[in-house]
Amino acid sequence: MNAAEEGGAAFGIEAGITVTAGGLVKALNSPVRRSALRFLLDTAPASLSDIQRGTPRFVGNSLGHHVKILVDTGAVTQEKKQVGYQERLYSPTEAIRVPWFLAVLQLTAVED
16 A cells, blocks of 8 residues: 555655655554664665664564555655665655654654
């Protein structure tokens, strides 16, 4: 399900995805995704391996699933880069640089 199907007010288009309040709330609805977003805000662009190293508390195969949700909701963009092999690099979108979203990331940092 993409952000347009999540419902809520549309914030705009990020990489062809309609970004909605519902989609952004879904992006925030997991400590794994919140940690990945905090890391990307400081370090982007970053590969999945970079995110995994930057959020060591959350290891395992589920990180890829959570990053896909971030892409699907429009919170993060994905860029493919060829470096002898195909690598995906992720960066936060402007949609998450709104005050309420950043406030939630900051307030939940202690919990995560």
